[in-house]
Amino acid sequence: MAKIVVDVMLKPEILDPQGNAVASALPRLGFSFAKSVRQGKRFEIEVEGEPTADQLAQVEKAAEVLLSNPVIENFVVRVEK
Amino acid sequence: MAKIVVDVMLKPEILDPQGNAVASALPRLGFSFAKSVRQGKRFEIEVEGEPTADQLAQVEKAAEVLLSNPVIENFVVRVEK
Amino acid sequence: MSLDTVSIAQSTPDNVQPFAELGLKPDEYARIKEILGRRPTSSELAMYSVMWSEHCSYKSSKVHLKQFGDKAPKSDALLVGIGENAGVVDVGQGYAVTFKIESHNHPSFIEPYQGAATGVGGIVRDILTMGARPIAVMNPLRFGPADAADTRRVLPGIVAGVGGYGNCLGLPNIGGEVVFDETYIGNPLVNALCVGVMKHGDIKLAKAAGAGNLVVLYGAKTGGDGIGGVSVLASETFGSGGSTKRPSVQVGDPFVEKVLIECSLEIFAEDLVVGIQDLGGAGLSCATSELASGGSGGMQVALDKVPLRDPSLSPEEILMSESQERMCAIVEPSKIGRFLEICKKWDVTVTVIGEVTDGDRLEITWNGEVIVNVPPRTVAHEGPVYNRPMAQPAYIDEVNSQKVNVPMPNSAAEIKAAVLKLAGAPNLADKSWVTAQYDKYVQGNTIQAQPDDSGMVRLDETTNLGVAISTDANANWSYLNPYQGAKLALAEAARNIATAGARPLAVTNCLNFGSPEDPGVMWQFAESVRGLADGCLEMGLPVTGGNVSFYNQTGSVAILPTPVIGVLGVIQDVRTRTPMSFTSAGLELYLLGQTQEDLAGSEWAFLHGQRVGQSPTADLAREMRLIELLLEGNAFFNAAHDLSQGGLSAGLTEMVLRHNVGAVISLSNPAVDLLSETPGRVIVAIESNKTSQLQALATKYSIEISKLGTTGGDSLTINESIISLSELREVHTSTFPRLFG
Amino acid sequence: MRVGVITFPGTLDDRDAARAVVAGGSEAVSLWHADADLKNVDAVILPGGFSYGDYLRCGAISRFAPVMSLVIEAAGKGMPVLGICNGFQVLCESHLLPGALTRNSDLHFLCRDQEIEIVNNTTAWTSSYKSGEKIVIPLKNGEGSFQCDDNTLAQLEGEGRVIARYVGQNPNGSRNLIAGITNARGNVVGLMPHPEHAINELTGPSAQGLGFFTSILNAMVK
Numbered sequence A, B: 001m002a003k004i005v006v007d008v009m010l011k012p013e014i015l016d017p018q019g020n021a022v023a024s025a026l027p028r029l030g031f032s033f034a035k036s037v038r039q040g041k042r043f044e045i046e047v048e049g050e051p052t053a054d055q056l057a058q059v060e061k062a063a064e065v066l067l068s069n070p071v072i073e074n075f076v077v078r079v080e081k
Numbered sequence C: 001m002s003l004d005t006v007s008i009a010q011s012t013p014d015n016v017q018p019f020a021e022l023g024l025k026p027d028e029y030a031r032i033k034e035i036l037g038r039r040p041t042s043s044e045l046a047m048y049s050v051m052w053s054e055h056c057s058y059k060s061s062k063v064h065l066k067q068f069g070d071k072a073p074k075s076d077a078l079l080v081g082i083g084e085n086a087g088v089v090d091v092g093q094g095y096a097v098t099f100k101i102e103s104h105n106h107p108s109f110i111e112p113y114q115g116a117a118t119g120v121g122g123i124v125r126d127i128l129t130m131g132a133r134p135i136a137v138m139n140p141l142r143f144g145p146a147d148a149a150d151t152r153r154v155l156p157g158i159v160a161g162v163g164g165y166g167n168c169l170g171l172p173n174i175g176g177e178v179v180f181d182e183t184y185i186g187n188p189l190v191n192a193l194c195v196g197v198m199k200h201g202d203i204k205l206a207k208a209a210g211a212g213n214l215v216v217l218y219g220a221k222t223g224g225d226g227i228g229g230v231s232v233l234a235s236e237t238f239g240s241g242g243s244t245k246r247p248s249v250q251v252g253d254p255f256v257e258k259v260l261i262e263c264s265l266e267i268f269a270e271d272l273v274v275g276i277q278d279l280g281g282a283g284l285s286c287a288t289s290e291l292a293s294g295g296s297g298g299m300q301v302a303l304d305k306v307p308l309r310d311p312s313l314s315p316e317e318i319l320m321s322e323s324q325e326r327m328c329a330i331v332e333p334s335k336i337g338r339f340l341e342i343c344k345k346w347d348v349t350v351t352v353i354g355e356v357t358d359g360d361r362l363e364i365t366w367n368g369e370v371i372v373n374v375p376p377r378t379v380a381h382e383g384p385v386y387n388r389p390m391a392q393p394a395y396i397d398e399v400n401s402q403k404v405n406v407p408m409p410n411s412a413a414e415i416k417a418a419v420l421k422l423a424g425a426p427n428l429a430d431k432s433w434v435t436a437q438y439d440k441y442v443q444g445n446t447i448q449a450q451p452d453d454s455g456m457v458r459l460d461e462t463t464n465l466g467v468a469i470s471t472d473a474n475a476n477w478s479y480l481n482p483y484q485g486a487k488l489a490l491a492e493a494a495r496n497i498a499t500a501g502a503r504p505l506a507v508t509n510c511l512n513f514g515s516p517e518d519p520g521v522m523w524q525f526a527e528s529v530r531g532l533a534d535g536c537l538e539m540g541l542p543v544t545g546g547n548v549s550f551y552n553q554t555g556s557v558a559i560l561p562t563p564v565i566g567v568l569g570v571i572q573d574v575r576t577r578t579p580m581s582f583t584s585a586g587l588e589l590y591l592l593g594q595t596q597e598d599l600a601g602s603e604w605a606f607l608h609g610q611r612v613g614q615s616p617t618a619d620l621a622r623e624m625r626l627i628e629l630l631l632e633g634n635a636f637f638n639a640a641h642d643l644s645q646g647g648l649s650a651g652l653t654e655m656v657l658r659h660n661v662g663a664v665i666s667l668s669n670p671a672v673d674l675l676s677e678t679p680g681r682v683i684v685a686i687e688s689n690k691t692s693q694l695q696a697l698a699t700k701y702s703i704e705i706s707k708l709g710t711t712g713g714d715s716l717t718i719n720e721s722i723i724s725l726s727e728l729r730e731v732h733t734s735t736f737p738r739l740f741g
Numbered sequence D: 001m002r003v004g005v006i007t008f009p010g011t012l013d014d015r016d017a018a019r020a021v022v023a024g025g026s027e028a029v030s031l032w033h034a035d036a037d038l039k040n041v042d043a044v045i046l047p048g049g050f051s052y053g054d055y056l057r058c059g060a061i062s063r064f065a066p067v068m069s070l071v072i073e074a075a076g077k078g079m080p081v082l083g084i085c086n087g088f089q090v091l092c093e094s095h096l097l098p099g100a101l102t103r104n105s106d107l108h109f110l111c112r113d114q115e116i117e118i119v120n121n122t123t124a125w126t127s128s129y130k131s132g133e134k135i136v137i138p139l140k141n142g143e144g145s146f147q148c149d150d151n152t153l154a155q156l157e158g159e160g161r162v163i164a165r166y167v168g169q170n171p172n173g174s175r176n177l178i179a180g181i182t183n184a185r186g187n188v189v190g191l192m193p194h195p196e197h198a199i200n201e202l203t204g205p206s207a208q209g210l211g212f213f214t215s216i217l218n219a220m221v222k
């Protein structure tokens, strides 16, 4: 079944203490791959049936007013199979 | 530039108070689309150049030991453009 | 953008500069040119503009705040007075205590969680900077009406932000206020107080002394946070954006601050710094200019050495950045090795960015080119000073001439309804919804916290020496009479400490007002300062520091004048404190002080939409006698509770609910007795065989006393009105959960 | 009797835990997260706080501290280990204890005096209590909701490894009102509320938390 996913990330210019904490923990554990880590939120929204254009528009709106804080965060809405 | 993304979600059987809070706030704001909402974490990892197979394997490992807690969470690693 | 250097500034005197956009007035800009003998470079302009903003320079308030020094009472306790990051007082046994209150109002309106969080972070660094270990925080908060949409937006975030930051630092939150009024819509007040303790010898100052000593920046890396935040956020123009890529909000990292605290305390313990300054508003501009100005004046800084989170920042932006969790220390070269080692232990980023010179100029370079060359004093301490016009606003005579006209309860049913109405009113209802989000136990020294009259912490586990702090404001009274309002708030804060048995010692204050460019607001401000300065002189309490927050207004409507007064007191043995309520039946309840018909500015009048009449007049000599009575009575009082907002009705409600022990009260004039808010009153509970002792004290200090009733039972009974504790509790505790979930 | 108290960056209740250890009659020995030495202690406490800011997940980063490998090894040999609040979270992340501690069900940090019932008094840390004894100690956390799968829960209950339960309304959504659990051997205990903040009535709601710190003496005498 399809679900609508909203990814919410701090804007790039905003300090991300959590991402930083992860980024500095990785090398201590021997992982060297990361140049930087940002941590955000992922919302998985289950809808009845296949997501419709109208639902997606509603989700966009909800992402803007509820799921994200536009002062410090950006979001992306998409459908995931 | 490509980045590696790790999505971490609570296992379906684990209580998700944050997702529930969102799910019950939505109808109060007039949004009726959601059957259910789950809230998880999204990590965006920036690597030097294009992600290699070896890096991805390392990220899998890091996701398993650090980024997620296998007792309560599942994760997915992927490359995003 | 090309680099604007001092030599370019010299050769291009006529370049047009955006001083107005940066908040500088033409004459201020002209003065900068006069000081420098040329146009400022863009970096210098950035520094002057931010340091000469209202927030940093106190240009509108300075002429008034001077009174705190001019009228200062003689105090042997004062070790460091106004002018440093925070004042320091001697509390005995070799201990010194530092405390200060600050505002973070506008940032909390824009981003409630981060605004409140970084407000806590900032005041904690001020305390740390004095060389002290922070030991507790308090947060007086004010919001629009409890059911307003704006309040529902900002309150949960602000409370979570205060808790999120303070809890993570391990600082017990021991008190504060939550008050609602229409005028705070769009202007929530987030005031944050921190208290810290050290030994006398450990006091640190913001001074860059000793040529050749190193300027060391340590803590978080510098990002674009709050660039222009100080001048933009804290001025009338907030809301109009600057560069879109630069965040106007600062984000806090409490973990980094916690580590910074422990790291700094270890550095202090080994005596590795000559001077130290936190980076708060105006960031490096402020820290470098204040340190240099506090010393002999000479300092050289290589700005390109500053570790950046965002490599795209320009030198001007680096100078103005308000990234949190940073400190700047002056370190002798022989001690830098150990300094770096301690930072390494705590995994704290540390960089030597410059050195103290024997000149008298602050010189900042960028990759070798000089971009700032200024006399630091002109930036930090000799900013513009305004004697702004002020005039008593027209509303004063109008409201003062009216009389409060509200329904007064008569029958038993009406009395019960009035008590319940007050018990559930948002301003008086149980605040556990808020305070349960704050850790009050951490550090294991908390003796009193919410909902006690004051917060109290133990300083020494062996001697049981402790301090108590209370913050108070009564904006209704300040609105009716700002001079009296400030005095009354001072008296209330002092009384709140004395009820527990602590002797008031020193004062801090946070003056929250509307626009200083409005002569009426300026008058409210001036009257408040005058009242506080006079009050402190009368009570013998020095003002050790504080903060001014202007421009708290929406359009032409200013917030109520809200001077929040914090009083700190000392208690020799915390084990002897008097609790705010009783735990057993059969005690006698007495009212200290006489009740007049003081309904002006009362909660009862407020609940009926009235803010008219004359505020009470503070009688501070009497307040001081009452304080002495309380301190002496501490030896035999079972409980003592200050009466303030909501009068006797609220005071009794809080006492009976505290330990679920009821009381039977008889009042001759119940309506006025319950609802009036006459200042200088306290309820005490004593064993019945202590009556003559109380009588003797009352005579000695000439304070009127009257018997209210007896403790016991499972209801609050007032004459014929019987209010079961369960009903009272339900009303008192359900308001916040109902409003905020 | 030497009881180690570990400090991670961001630990807050280490001095409180040390004070409680002393009040309980033992010597408190401070251990630093980066230490590669347990300094000959007889037992270890992982105190409360926000180690590494509680970023990512509470306890997730601390679990990798050098000192933790020593703790894991010693616990395997039967050394008594008590994790309080954040320490409990670290023990779960380290898999010394099953389950996980997640966001409080009402999503708020909660600090209040909490009644709990000691339901297993046979562990190294609870033997001073009577079984069924009810005590009031502070609870203060944002992520104190104990969660695990049904099998684990059945196993914990079946083996009597729940050591304390919340009394009355569930404060955080923990399964079966679980406030604390132990490992199969009974030497490793995780507890969400804070006994170290209840060692006297002056600074805590009671002195009833002291039992955790006196129990450890019995454990050693045995």
Ligand SMILES: Nc1ncnc2c1ncn2[C@@H]1O[C@H](COP(=O)(O)OP(=O)(O)O)[C@@H](O)[C@H]1O
Binding pocket: C055, C056, C065, C068, C081, C082, C083, C084, C085, C086, C087, C100, C102, C126, C280, C281, C509, C510, C511, C543, C544, C545, C546, C547, C548
């Ligand atoms: N209302 C006030 N009462 C007394 N002192 C004040 C008041 N407002 C500001 N001050 C003092 O002025 C000085 C500068 O304040 P401020 O710039 O806020 O310091 P900081 O930048 O360290 O927070 C401090 O010593 C502060 O205590």
Ligand SMILES: [Mg+2]
Binding pocket: C085, C126, C129, C278, C280
């Ligand atoms: Mg300062």
